[in-house]
Amino acid sequence: MNKKILLNFMTGACMLLSLTSCPSDDGENDGGNASVQLQVSPSSVILNEQNTGTVTITSNTSWSVYCPDSWMNVSPSEGTGNQTLTISATGDNSGSTARTGTLIIRDKGGKVSASVSVTQNPPPINYYLRINKTDFNFQSEGGEDKCIITTNETWMVTGANDWCSATPTNGEEGSVQITIMATENTSLIERSITLLVTGKNSGSQQQLTVNQKGATPYLNIDKNELTYSDDGGSESFSISSNDKWSITGTSTWCTISASDGAEGTTTITVKADANTSYNERSTTLIIKGKNSNIERKVNIIQSGVSDPSDIGRNDYDNDIELGSYALSVSPTSLSFSAEGESKTLSITGNDSWSTSSSQTWCKLSTTSGSGNSSITVTANKNSTSSSRTATIKITPAHANSITISVTQAKPTEEDSSVGRNDYDSDEDLNNK
Numbered sequence: 001m002n003k004k005i006l007l008n009f010m011t012g013a014c015m016l017l018s019l020t021s022c023p024s025d026d027g028e029n030d031g032g033n034a035s036v037q038l039q040v041s042p043s044s045v046i047l048n049e050q051n052t053g054t055v056t057i058t059s060n061t062s063w064s065v066y067c068p069d070s071w072m073n074v075s076p077s078e079g080t081g082n083q084t085l086t087i088s089a090t091g092d093n094s095g096s097t098a099r100t101g102t103l104i105i106r107d108k109g110g111k112v113s114a115s116v117s118v119t120q121n122p123p124p125i126n127y128y129l130r131i132n133k134t135d136f137n138f139q140s141e142g143g144e145d146k147c148i149i150t151t152n153e154t155w156m157v158t159g160a161n162d163w164c165s166a167t168p169t170n171g172e173e174g175s176v177q178i179t180i181m182a183t184e185n186t187s188l189i190e191r192s193i194t195l196l197v198t199g200k201n202s203g204s205q206q207q208l209t210v211n212q213k214g215a216t217p218y219l220n221i222d223k224n225e226l227t228y229s230d231d232g233g234s235e236s237f238s239i240s241s242n243d244k245w246s247i248t249g250t251s252t253w254c255t256i257s258a259s260d261g262a263e264g265t266t267t268i269t270v271k272a273d274a275n276t277s278y279n280e281r282s283t284t285l286i287i288k289g290k291n292s293n294i295e296r297k298v299n300i301i302q303s304g305v306s307d308p309s310d311i312g313r314n315d316y317d318n319d320i321e322l323g324s325y326a327l328s329v330s331p332t333s334l335s336f337s338a339e340g341e342s343k344t345l346s347i348t349g350n351d352s353w354s355t356s357s358s359q360t361w362c363k364l365s366t367t368s369g370s371g372n373s374s375i376t377v378t379a380n381k382n383s384t385s386s387s388r389t390a391t392i393k394i395t396p397a398h399a400n401s402i403t404i405s406v407t408q409a410k411p412t413e414e415d416s417s418v419g420r421n422d423y424d425s426d427e428d429l430n431n432k
Helices: 003-021 425-431
Strands: 038-041 044-046 052-059 062-066 072-075 078-080 083-089 099-107 113-120 129-131 135-138 143-151 155-158 164-167 174-182 191-199 205-212 219-221 225-228 233-241 245-248 254-256 264-272 281-289 295-302 327-330 333-336 341-349 352-357 362-364 368-370 373-379 388-396 402-408
Touching: 038 099, 038 113, 044 052, 052 099, 083 099, 083 113, 129 191, 129 205, 135 143, 135 174, 164 191, 164 205, 174 205, 219 281, 219 295, 225 233, 264 295, 327 388, 327 402, 333 341, 341 388, 352 362, 362 388, 368 373, 373 402
Parallel strands: 044 113, 135 205, 225 295, 333 402
Antiparallel strands: 038 052, 052 083, 062 078, 062 099, 072 083, 099 113, 129 143, 143 174, 155 191, 164 174, 191 205, 219 233, 233 264, 245 281, 254 264, 281 295, 327 341, 341 373, 352 368, 352 388, 362 373, 388 402
């Protein structure tokens, strides 16, 4: 008969015998005599990493151990009274699941028995997760790159977003190629993201770092110059950019429809007021990228009045005849105190003009102009001992000069010492 079958038959017979011959739980036999005691603790054992375990026998008689499973040994296999059994496996569990066996301990008289369940787990798996490339760098145009995952467990990729993705996002053990893809970056700002590859059983993680450069900045305009007649009007130019931008350089006579804007194409309308002077005027608009600092310039040029007789026609009387010039100044004389002060000359007319002063102590706020205007005349403090005079000339481009007489009072008695140290020193010294 097969040895294993015979062993199983004997085990079953022994267990049956123990069930039919075991005393009651109160420790006494049917005849009331002292009972045979045999107990084991614990009744189930899981072998440790060294593939060993122990069981304690508490007994008042001799006993023996029956071990039907060939993959484990017990020491000692028999004994008397209380003792500790050492259970050991003959080798590692080469399977992928735990294996279980049973020990049977019985007294040598065959009256009582106990069993112990023994479990041996397979050795722990040394999980690994390897990636041959973990850093990915893309240009602004985007594209794809690849890496290989090698592992002995299932895995998954997380962290993808709308511009960066991975394919596939999960897999089983073995070697798998992963494709990392980045879409085009139209912004000037560099961007980055971190993808995580995680092992399902071990929980170990590897990071995939993805960086992408920002787009190359550009700021273009379709016109570099806008010209206007003296009547003024509106002209326009276009800005095309992938950066935010702003415009500076406007003036009181030149305004724009927008002083800043965002990415894309924008049309800027530039309005010039009428030029009432026959002098040409200009300004330069500067368009600058916010992040790129790229600069573009648009020159704004407006011609003066083509017929000088039109200058200032709307600024004063409509009675001025075409083809004639007129210029008047008010007042025609100015008086200043010795302490010095400022006063104003008013000019009315349709001609350009220039100004001059005959004395340095009499100062003018401007030296030229056109049409209606005003000039501030400032007299310095009079530090002499007498009054003084000066002459201001307003000279039109198409007429004779207009003379303005200026006088300044001498210092009062209290100020008679003003300037004494400039010329009286010798006299004072001689009188002492």
